Amino acid sequence: MGAFLDKPKMEKHNAHGEGNGIRYGLSSMQGWRVEMEDAHTAALGLPAPGLTDWSFFAVYDGHAGSRVANYCAKHLLEHIMGAGFGAAGQRSSPAGSESVADAPPAEGAPTVEAVKAGIRAGFLGIDEHMRGFSDLRNGTDRSGSTAVGVLLSPEHFFFMNCGDSRAVLYRNSQVCFSTHDHKPCNPHERERIQNAGGSVMIQRVNGSLAVSRALGDYDYKCVVGRGPTEQLVSPEPEVCEMLRTPEQDQFVVLACDGIWDVMSNEELCDFVKSRLEVSDDLERICNEVVDTCLHKGSRDNMSVVLVCLPNTPKVSEEAVRRDGELNRYLESRVEAMLSRPADEGFPDLATVMRNLSADGSMPALPPGGGLASKQSVIEAVYNSLSPYREEEGSGANLECHW
Template sequence: GLWYYVFMYLTDKVMVSGGRAMGAFLDKPKTHKHNNHGEGNGLRYGLSSMQGWRVEMEDAHTAVLGLPAPGMKDWSFFAVYDGHAGSRVANYCSKHLLEHLITMEPPSVDAVKAGIRTGFLKIDDHMRSFSDLRNGMDRSGSTAVGILISTDHFFFINCGDSRAVLYRNSNVCFSTLDHKPGNPREKERIQNAGGTVMIQRVNGSLAVSRALGDYDYKNVDGKGPTEQLVSPEPEVFEMMRAPELDQFVILACDGIWDVMSNEDLCVFVKSRLEVSSDLEKVCNEVVDTCLHMGSRDNMSVVLVCLPNAPKVSEEAVRKDAELNKYLESQVEGNIILFSELLFGSSFTLFLTPELSRTLFCRAARTLAVICWIFSGRGYFCNSLIILAAEKGGVAVRQQHVLWSMKCQSPDELCSCSFCLKNKNTILASCGV
C-alpha cells in the first residue's frame, strides 16, 4: 500500500483517478512542438509546447493581444494550463476562461481583480454541468497561470502549481506562489474539509491544492467552492509596470519548473534573447533543454517580451557562432571517442580499470566544461552537445557540471554527490 503511493508520488501529479492509473510514459519522447508568436500593444510573444514522455498531451495555452471589451483594446492576456487526468478541462479553459474574466465595468484595479476571482469560480461551476464531467466519465482538472497586461499594470493570476515570473532590471522581480497541499494555508483548508495530506498530496492522490475541474474533490457538503478539498480560487497579484526596467515575463507549467529554477530559466532566456530575436526559437530551446535535463512531463512555455527586453548583441552572436564551429570540430572527436571507449566499444576490452576510470571522469568533465562555457550556469540547448551525449550514452545534467567543478582527481572516485550517486555505474563501466 504505502510503497505504491511512494512510487506513484515519484512518477506523476495524479496517482489514481477513478481507477484510472496516471503516470504512464512513452518508450521515447514525442518532440514535435506546437509554436505561435505575435506582436501588438507594445509586446512581443512566443510560445512552445511539447508532449515529451507523457502518453497524452494535456497542456494548453492562451495568447490574446487586445481584449474584446470596452476600454480594453490595449490590454493583453496570456495563460498556460497544465491538465491532469485528461485534457478536457485545460482545453476548454484555454478557449473560454478569458470571456469569464472580462468585466463590463470600467477596468479599475479593484474591478479587474474582483472580475478575475469571480470568473474562475464561474467557469468552474459552468464546467461542472458538462455531462462527461458531471457523470464521472471525465475526471480531469487543470492548473492555470496567466497574466493580464494593461498600459500601466500587470495582473498575475495563479491557480495551481504552474508559475509566472517577471524579469526586471536583470533580476527575478516577482514569482507566483505554487499551490501545494503541504503549504500551511492549503493544508488547513483541506483538513477543514475532512481531507488529509499524505506524501504531499490531497488524500494521497492529487499533488495540487487548487485547480479548475477535479470535481471528485469538490463535493463536501456545507462547504463553499473555495472551502473544498481543491479550490478553484486564484491568487491575483497586481503590480505597476516599470517600462524602463521590465524585460520579460515567463509563464510555464511544472514540466519546465521541475528542472529549472526561476533565476536559472530567466538567465537562460536572457542569454538566448541576446543571440536571437525569434521568440519561438528561444521557447523551443527552453523546452529542448528541459527535456534533456530530465523533465518527464508535458512542457509548455510562453515568453512575453516587454519594450526593454534584451536585444540581439553582435558580440553574443559572434561568440555563439564560434562555439558552434568549435563543437562541430569536437563532437566527432574527443567527446564521442571518450564516450565510445566507455560505453560499449570493443576498445574497452583493452583498457585497464584504472585507465577506464580516468577516461570516464575526463569524458564527463569534457562534456560538463563545454556546457559550462556555453551558458555559464550548467544548462545547454545546443543540439550538437545533445547529439554527442546521446551517441555516447552520457546523460548531460547539471550534476555533471557541479561535479566537474568539485572533483579534482580524475583518476579515482571522489566523494562528491555525482560520484557517490553513480558509483556502481562508473565501476561497472570500468570493468571493476
Template sequence: MGAFLDKPKMEKYNSHGEGNNLRYGLSSMQGWRVEMEDAHTAVVGLPHGLDPWSFFAVYDGHAGSQVAKYCCEHLLEHITSNSDFQSALQEENSVDSVRNGIRTGFLQFDEHMRSVSEKKHGVDRSGSTAVGVMISPNYIYFINCGDSRGLLSRGGAVHFFTQDHKPNNPLEKERIQNAGGSVMIQRVNGSLAVSRALGDFDYKCVLGKGPTEQLVSPEPEVYAIERSDEQDEFIILACDGIWDVMANEELCDFVRSRLEVTDDLEKVSNEIVDTCLYKGSRDNMSVVLICFPGAPKVSPEAVQQEAELDKYLEARVEEILKKQGGPVAPDLVHVMRTLASESIPNLPPGGELASKRSVIEAFYNKLNPYRSDDTDPVILFFRGFS
C-alpha cells in the same frame, strides 16, 4: 499522475505574435507523458472594448486534457464578461476591483464547467492548473491557480513570481483539513499534487462548504504590478514540467542569454523546452514568453561568443571520437559524459551543457555518419545521462 512512454515525443507546437507593444512566442511538447494534457491562450487585444489589453495563460491538465482545453477556449470570456470585471473598468482606481473581477470569473467558470459536465456525460474527473497574465496599459495582473508559475524579469533580475499552490503549504493544508481531507505524501488525500485547480470536481463536493473552502479550490491568487516601461523585460509563464528542473533565476538567466543571440521568440521558447527535457523533465512542457520593449536585444558580441562555443564543441566531439579509436565509435552518452566532466567556457547560464545537447548531437551525427541505427542516440542519452 500518468504513465510514461518508452521514448519522448519531441514534436513541438509553436506560435508567435505581437501587438500592444508586446511580442510573444510559445512552445509546447508532450515529452515522456502518454498524453498531451497542456493547453494555452495568447490573445493580443481583448473583447468588450479592451483593445489595449492582452491575455496569456498556460493550463496544465491532469487526469485528462478536457478541462485544460475548455479553459483555453472559454476562461477568458468568463473573466472579461462577468459583471464584477465590467464594473471595475468604469472605476478610476480600479486595480483591486479588476483583481476581484478576475477572481469572480474563475469561480463562475468553474461552476459553469461543473454544470456543463454533468449535463453532457457525468462529472468529468480531469482538472487543470492555470497561470496567466492580463496586461493593461498600466498594470500587469498575474493570475495563478495551482502549481504552474509565472514570473516577471525587470531590470536584469527576477522581480516577481507567483507562489505554487501545494497541499503541504500551511494555509492550503489548513483548508484541506477543515474540509475533512488530509495531506499525505504531499498530496490531497494522498492523490492530487495540487491544492488549487479548475475542474477536479471529485474534490469539490463537501456539503456545507463554499467553492473556496473545498479540498481543492478554484480561487486564483491575483497580483497587480504597476508597469515600468524602462525596466520591464519579459514574462515567463510555464507549467511545472519546466519549473521541476529549472529554478526561477536559472530560467531568467537562460532566457536573457538567448535573447542576446536571437530575437526569434519561438526559437527561444523551443530552446527552453528542449533544455528542460535534457535536464530530466518527465512531464508535458509548455512555456509562453512575452517580451516588453525593454527586453534584451541581440548583441553582436553574444552572437560571436555563441559561434565560438559551437565551434569549440564540434572540435571536442571530433577529438573524443578520434581518441576512442577502434571499429565502433563511442555512443552519444559517452560523448556527453566526457564533455560534462570538463570545464567548458561560455555555456549558456541556467541551461549549461544540456542547452547544447541538440547541437552536440548534430555534430556527433555529422562526424559519425556510419554509426549503427540499432541504438537510438536520443534514448541512449536519456537513459544514460539525464
C-alpha cells in the same frame, strides 16, 4: 500520476505575435507523457470597448485528461471579462484614497480592484459552469487543470495563479516577481484541506492529487456545507497586481511545472536573457527552453510562453560571436572523440556528454541551461559521424542529465 512513453515525443506546437508594444512566442511539447494535457491562451487586444490595448496570456497544465485545460484555454478569458469588471470599473475610487489600487482609472477603463474581482469571479464562474458538463458531472471525465496567467493593461500587470504552474517577471535584469505555487503541504492549503475532512499524504491531497488548487477535479469539490473556496481543492486564484515600469520591465515567462521541475526562476530567466542576446526569434527561444528542460530530465508535458516587453534584451553581436564559438568548440570536441574510438569501439552519446561535462577548457555555457542546452548541437554532430545513429529523443533518456 501519469504514464510514460518509451521515448519522448519532441514535436512542438509554436505560435508568436506582436502588438500593443509587446512580442510573444510560445512552445509546447508532449515529451515523455502518454498524452498531451497542456494548453495555452495568447490574446493581443481584448474584445471589448476600451480594452483593445490590453493583452492576456495563460498556460494550463491538465491532469487526468485534457478536457478541462482545453476548455479553459478557449473560454477562461471570456468568463473573466463576463464577470463584470468592465461595468464595475466605472465606479469612482473612494474619497481620500491614496492607494495605487484605488486610483481613478482612465476614462472607460476598469479600476484595479474591479479587474482583480473580475479575475476571481471568472475563475469561480468557469469552474461552476464546467461542473454542469455531463461527462464531468457523471464522472466519466475526472480531469482538472492548473491555470497561470497575466493580464496586461497599459499601466498594470495582473498575475493570476491557481495550482503549481508559474509566472515570473524579469525586471532590471533580475527576477522581481513570481507567483506562488499551491501545494498541499503549504500550511494555509493544508488547513483548508483538513477542515474539509481531507488529508495530506505523500505531499498530495488524500494521497492522490499533487496540487491544492485547480479548475475541474470535481471529485475533490463535493463536501456538503462548504463553499467552492473551502473544498479539498479550491478553484480560487491568487491575484497580484503590479505597476508596469517600461524603462525596467524586460519579459514575463509563463510555464507549467514540467519546466519548473528542472529549472529555478533565476535559472530560466538567466537562460532566456542569454538566448534573447543571441536571437530575436521567440519561438526558437521557447523551443530551446523545452528542449533544455527535456535534457535536464523533465518527464512531464512542457509549455512555455515568453512575453517580451519594450525593454527586453536585444541581440548582441558579441553574444552571437561567443555562442557560435561555443558551438564550433563542441563540434570539434565531438569530432575528436569519434575520430579516435577506444578499443571498445565508438563511444555512445552518454560517454560523449560525460566527457564534455568534465572538460575544463570549455568556453562559458549558457547560464541556467548549461551543457543540457547544447545537447541538440552535440547530438547533431554525433549522429553525422557515428555509425550508430541515435534516434531523435533517445538522448533524453541518458542516465545523467546535464
